[in-house]
Amino acid sequence: MTNRLFCSALIVILCFNPFSSATPTDDAIEEGILLLGNGSEPHSLDPHINSSMNGHHVIVSLIEGLIAPHPTDDSLPHPGMAYKWEHENNKVWTFHLRDAKWTNGDPVTAHDFVYSFKRILSPRLGSQYSEMLYSMKNAKEYNEGEITDFSQVGAKALDKLTLRVTLKEPVPYFYNIIKHNSWFPVHPETVEKYGVIDDPANNWIREEYVSNGPFKLKNWQMNQIIEVEKNPSYWNADQVKLNGIKFYPIVSENTEDQMFNSGALHYSYTIPTDMIPVYQERNDPTLKIEPFLGVYYYSLNTKVPPLNNPKVRHALSYAVNRNTIVRRITKGGQLPAGNFTPPGISGYEPESIASFNPKRARELITEAGFPNGEGFPKLTLLFNTLESHKAIAEAIQQMWKSILGIDVEIRNQEWKVFVNTRHEGNFEIARNGWIGDYMYPDTFLRILQSDSGQNDAQYSNPEYDRLIAESFSESDTQRRLDLLAEAEAIMLNDMPIIPIYHYVRTYRIDPRVMGWNPTPLDVRNFTNVYFE
Amino acid sequence: MLRFILIRLGQAIPILLAIYTITFFMVRAAPGGPFSQERKVAPHILEQQMEYYGFKDPLPVQFFRTLWQHITFEFPPLTSYPGLTSKDIIVDTFPVSLELGLLAMIVALAIGLPIGILAAAKKNSILDYAPMSLAMVGICLPTFVIGPLLALVFGVWLGWLNISGWFSFSDRILPASTLGLFYAAYIARLTRGGMLETLNMDYIRSARAKGAPEFKVVIVHALRGGIMPVVSFFGPALAGLISGSFVVETIFQVPGLGRHFIQAALSRDHSLILSTVLFYAALIIVANMIVDIVQILLNPKLRYQ
Numbered sequence: 142m143t144n145r146l147f148c149s150a151l152i153v154i155l156c157f158n159p160f161s162s163a164t165p166t167d168d169a170i171e172e173g174i175l176l177l178g179n180g181s182e183p184h185s186l187d188p189h190i191n192s193s194m195n196g197h198h199v200i201v202s203l204i205e206g207l208i209a210p211h212p213t214d215d216s217l218p219h220p221g222m223a224y225k226w227e228h229e230n231n232k233v234w235t236f237h238l239r240d241a242k243w244t245n246g247d248p249v250t251a252h253d254f255v256y257s258f259k260r261i262l263s264p265r266l267g268s269q270y271s272e273m274l275y276s277m278k279n280a281k282e283y284n285e286g287e288i289t290d291f292s293q294v295g296a297k298a299l300d301k302l303t304l305r306v307t308l309k310e311p312v313p314y315f316y317n318i319i320k321h322n323s324w325f326p327v328h329p330e331t332v333e334k335y336g337v338i339d340d341p342a343n344n345w346i347r348e349e350y351v352s353n354g355p356f357k358l359k360n361w362q363m364n365q366i367i368e369v370e371k372n373p374s375y376w377n378a379d380q381v382k383l384n385g386i387k388f389y390p391i392v393s394e395n396t397e398d399q400m401f402n403s404g405a406l407h408y409s410y411t412i413p414t415d416m417i418p419v420y421q422e423r424n425d426p427t428l429k430i431e432p433f434l435g436v437y438y439y440s441l442n443t444k445v446p447p448l449n450n451p452k453v454r455h456a457l458s459y460a461v462n463r464n465t466i467v468r469r470i471t472k473g474g475q476l477p478a479g480n481f482t483p484p485g486i487s488g489y490e491p492e493s494i495a496s497f498n499p500k501r502a503r504e505l506i507t508e509a510g511f512p513n514g515e516g517f518p519k520l521t522l523l524f525n526t527l528e529s530h531k532a533i534a535e536a537i538q539q540m541w542k543s544i545l546g547i548d549v550e551i552r553n554q555e556w557k558v559f560v561n562t563r564h565e566g567n568f569e570i571a572r573n574g575w576i577g578d579y580m581y582p583d584t585f586l587r588i589l590q591s592d593s594g595q596n597d598a599q600y601s602n603p604e605y606d607r608l609i610a611e612s613f614s615e616s617d618t619q620r621r622l623d624l625l626a627e628a629e630a631i632m633l634n635d636m637p638i639i640p641i642y643h644y645v646r647t648y649r650i651d652p653r654v655m656g657w658n659p660t661p662l663d664v665r666n667f668t669n670v671y672f673e
Numbered sequence: 674m675l676r677f678i679l680i681r682l683g684q685a686i687p688i689l690l691a692i693y694t695i696t697f698f699m700v701r702a703a704p705g706g707p708f709s710q711e712r713k714v715a716p717h718i719l720e721q722q723m724e725y726y727g728f729k730d731p732l733p734v735q736f737f738r739t740l741w742q743h744i745t746f747e748f749p750p751l752t753s754y755p756g757l758t759s760k761d762i763i764v765d766t767f768p769v770s771l772e773l774g775l776l777a778m779i780v781a782l783a784i785g786l787p788i789g790i791l792a793a794a795k796k797n798s799i800l801d802y803a804p805m806s807l808a809m810v811g812i813c814l815p816t817f818v819i820g821p822l823l824a825l826v827f828g829v830w831l832g833w834l835n836i837s838g839w840f841s842f843s844d845r846i847l848p849a850s851t852l853g854l855f856y857a858a859y860i861a862r863l864t865r866g867g868m869l870e871t872l873n874m875d876y877i878r879s880a881r882a883k884g885a886p887e888f889k890v891v892i893v894h895a896l897r898g899g900i901m902p903v904v905s906f907f908g909p910a911l912a913g914l915i916s917g918s919f920v921v922e923t924i925f926q927v928p929g930l931g932r933h934f935i936q937a938a939l940s941r942d943h944s945l946i947l948s949t950v951l952f953y954a955a956l957i958i959v960a961n962m963i964v965d966i967v968q969i970l971l972n973p974k975l976r977y978q
Contacts, residue, residue, distance in 0.1 A: 165835075185755050192712070267722040269714055285717045339723060341751035346756070361766060363754075364928040365839060391837065393923050395821055398837045403829045557705025557941055564713045574711075594713040 164404025173384035178410035188325035218316035231311035251298035263339035315599035382671035393488035431659035434577035459502035514546030524572035600637035697931030728743030770929035774915030779851025789864025837926035868899035908964030
């Protein structure tokens with residue numbers, strides 16, 4: 142009896158375990174399918190509504206803009222729907238579209254692009270990324286409802302395959318901005334079939350995802366999987382080596398790591414912080430640490446005393462030991478930040494002003510009237526609830542205590558509460574972070590301009606604003622970058638923010654995946670990915 | 674019996690209404706809104722969104738409109754998933770949570786009941802202490818510890834099962850076991866307690882005196898009374914199980930309702946919060962009613978009350 146039970150149990154177990162050593166990744170390689178961890182479920186796959194990176198990764202596999210992501214260098218253009226383009230003084234850009242098709246067989250035309258720009262700029266759609274198009278003439282005015290005639294906006298289809306975009310001011314790196322999904326085309330007839338142009342709840346993405354990119358949507362189950370398969374009607378389908386991609390929205394870092402370990406993923410979106418040193422120790426070939434265009438910093442409310450005194454702000458910055466933070470706390474190879482804009486933008490060499498200098502910090506706090514921190518009011522350091530932010534806040538609290546002799550209180554808030562508090566300026570010191578949208582320093586520097594919505598520090602320096610504005614009318618490439626670097630130095634000498642570290646991307650990847658190049662924007666051209 | 678059911682359903686209406694009212698105002702009182710995010714939304718865009726989703730109307734208008742939407746099942750678009758409504762979400766995810774919950778319940782009963790009965794029948798022996806200590810461990814170990822442990826052993830080391838996902842039947846084993854083990858421990862303790870009480874009753878002594886075999890005494894005579902605490906526990910537990918577990922669904926990447934429950938609150942999706950809360954409340958009411966009916970069937974004394 143016992144024997145029989147044992148045997149049946151064994152048979153049941155064997156059913157689940159074919160005793161083959163092939164893992165899902167092995168099988169997927171046979172089929173040419175890439176298995177990717179993708180963080181969390183995207184809220185939308187509509188290029189004009191999506192606001193998350195997770196959504197962006199899927200959308201770039203489905204839809205192609207005028208310019209495609211460059212396979213190896215994020216700062217270079219790569220032909221997409223436009224096979225060539227020219228510009229007059231960086232202000233009037235003309236794009237020549239190739240003969241490409243939507244997945245339903247319709248041709249991709251310049252009119253589709255004009256329709257798409259109109260859609261994202263429609264006030265009622267309420268797109269959170271409509272600002273990305275503001276470099277286009279009258280785009281802001283149309284989006285804010287000041288003008289209602291779209292023909293006044295600088296987007297015009299000269300003929301079926303020629304698109305002219307007129308900008309407000311010269312933007313020499315315009316081809317980098319339009320790689321963003323907010324500039325992507327949608328198929329007008331499909332959008333209209335499921336609602337009006339500016340209906341935020343238009344559900345064409347789930348009803349019938351018509352796209353023009355290297356892959357097409359095959360299967361989308363919320364919180365489970367997004368499957369895309371090779372699009373045979375893509376103009377460059379011959380060059381697409383993968384037969385499909387499966388995106389798994391795995392929220393739990395530990396689950397994702399275990400899935401990678403068990404051979405269920407070719408790529409893990411992230412790694413639990415505790416595991417990074419373990420894989421480093423082991424020299425694990427799957428571990429990758431690559432630069433990422435983002436900065437972790439603290440905003441200082443420049444309107445609140447004593448933080449309205451630049452000496453106090455500098456003293457706080459000099460007392461932060463950034464090396465300790467990246468080595469002991471974040472542990473993922475992050476780079477201590479001496480300035481605001483992350484490294485990696487070629488030709489841009491900002492001065493490194495923020496550094497660790499306890500002696501100078503003490504001098505400055507004394508000069509500001511608080512020798513040894515005496516009489517310094519108790520400030521609050523605010524961060525959103527997360528263990529890693531707390532660890533950094535505690536370390537900095539301790540550094541300020543031991544070096545400057547000042548006490549700060551640390552306080553956390555739930556995310557939605559936190560972002561409101563920060564935007565409203567109801568804080569003294571607040572954690573902050575920013576990820577670049579495109580490869581150019583102004584994607585960072587703009588947020589500290591006097592009129593920027595992201596200027597939580599409420600920083601204002603007319604000279605800073607002027608230099609940034611001036612850089613746009615400068616035609617010489619290097620001179621333009623130098624002006625921006627000059628602006629950044631002015632800002633850092635005022636120190637409205639304390640840069641702490643520059644982000645890196647840490648992930649694991651199956652060594653058999655080829656053509657997966659480091660990209661600081663973390664935007665990938667999946668056309669070039671293949672298996673060994 | 675029909676009258677009893679009708680009365681209970683009648684009582685459910687004011688309860689649901691009260692839950693709706695409390696939830697509605699709590700959601701409105703919570704700081705932060707559906708459109709608060711890292712990248713500050715431009716004022717004119719915020720304006721448009723508030724208008725579109727009806728947040729600009731006076732509060733009483735919003736209150737009754739949302740109430741009417743829940744009565745007629747005509748839900749507005751969600752702020753967190755444009756293009757979908759709460760109905761889409763619940764219709765999509767509830768079957769998953771239901772399946773997971775029922776499987777977990779089967780695991781819990783299959784493990785909990787025999788252990789509890791055995792422990793009561795062999796009171797103060799090794800067969801009592803060993804399983805009951807294990808049950809204590811089961812209660813103390815949260816699912817977020819058991820889950821990854823099971824995944825490590827059966828997924829990574831042995832390679833028998835997938836670590837996460839909800840594709841094949843074998844994908845149900847780990848999440849159902851994780852969720853079930855936790856409840857099994859409770860059921861074992863409740864069964865033991867109930868059985869011990871019943872085994873001391875006079876009618877059990879009579880049964881033994883008549884010479885009924887011990888097995889029959891325990892299973893036929895005692896179990897029917899001893900299981901009552903489990904039945905009472907079963908109702909709310911079942912409602913909790915089938916409405917989804919945030920932790921287990923997150924660990925094993927199960928596309929169930931439990932995650933939306935939490936996610937809706939985090940993203941301040943007013944419509945989804947209200948719908949999921951009301952849905953859960955209705956489930957509890959129905960489950961409790963079923964429990965009462967089962968109790969009446971099991972205990973003839975209650976039929977006259």
